[in-house]
Amino acid sequence: MARMARSERRDAIVEAALAVARRKGLGATSVRDVAREMGSSSGLIHHYFDSMDDVLAAAFERIAGEDLTQTEIMLDDADEPREVIAEFLRSYAPVGDDWAFQLWLDAWAEAARRPHLREASSRLNLAWAALLERTIRAGVADGSFRCGDPAAAAWRILSLVDGLALQVVAHQTIVDRADMLAWAAAAAESELGLANGALGVGHATPLAAPLATPPRA
Amino acid sequence: MARMARSERRDAIVEAALAVARRKGLGATSVRDVAREMGSSSGLIHHYFDSMDDVLAAAFERIAGEDLTQTEIMLDDADEPREVIAEFLRSYAPVGDDWAFQLWLDAWAEAARRPHLREASSRLNLAWAALLERTIRAGVADGSFRCGDPAAAAWRILSLVDGLALQVVAHQTIVDRADMLAWAAAAAESELGLANGALGVGHATPLAAPLATPPRA
DNA sequence: CCCGTTATTGGACACTTGCGCAACAGCGGC
């Protein structure tokens, strides 16, 4: 394959790994898969990464990092902290068979066996919580929120949203996107001292295509 | 190996699979691992299970089912719904490197690739939510809780606890058991119309051995 | 133009994976 500069090739490998992970999951992505995707030999990957763990960690960090940056930009653009939280919830809620969130599931499970992947997922999760905490503090400062413990509230909102998204993605049938949004919004409103429905999220989210209308509990 | 009756052998296989999964994780458990653990040939496992997916699903169902039954018994014994919720939180919070919860992480991730495992994890998650909902309804009925939507509250509490436990287990350093308990209790109290601290959970849980006191965010 | 650097190859290595199948062994019924 065409010779490439060191940093470009690294990028290409990460990109290819991501493309495979999107189809097969992070945990099921192998060196040869990535090489085939890139149209190169498998040896090349080990010329840039010490181990498969590193490749997966880099790939995961790329995606999750992008999502994070995107949200950070949104945070800077928005003027109302309330709108930031609302948009956070909307963007976090998985759409269809959400492969990005499936990557998080894989990362959490694989963390036990892949130190570098654990390191990456740990760092990114922390960054998400920090971002949320910052937004809450901003809202408290400008008087739109009431919240006694922003750090705790941030972890609670993040964890709730993770737990709900997990149900949506792992078992499509139990909880759907609309439920998730409505429930998460209600919890966030209570957490931030907002009136019911103040976030303007939840109740009727026609986006959730009825893949298979589930028997609700 | 000694000949066994059909149902006993099935049990033995599930038990062995569990022993392996405890050490290596559900996703990394192989036919040969299970056979070695049982001291038998690998062919034997396929004589009882059509595929590895089935073995893992059965193993997961065994453990998670046991935990569920245990909690159901506790629920029947306890008289105060408040005490049931408190005990639920305490028993759900992972201790040390909690291998049972790691099994859940594996199950959620593997669900995408193993239909039977997904089926089992889906069913069990639903059962947990139902149990919680029942408890909440009981509490509302006898006047100890105030809650407008017990089903939604059940899913919220369960998801929050899953999301927090996930942080504790997957990234040991970020959130610890004491945080998790305190935060989950606070959320549950608010959710159920209880006074702050009414559940008597959280704040000072000396059980959480300081494996490595983490740099908190 | 040559030469050192380095990206890239492709296969070797030592394993592991899930699954299938002919053969064998041990028990219960006759």
Place this chain on the structure above:
DNA sequence: GCCGCTGTTGCGCAAGTGTCCAATAACGGG
């Protein structure tokens, strides 16, 4: 005591795994 049922073996198969390395190819500087 023999026969048939079935639990059990042990190996074969085809494919896959991460890692390593000698050989090759392409580029830039001298």
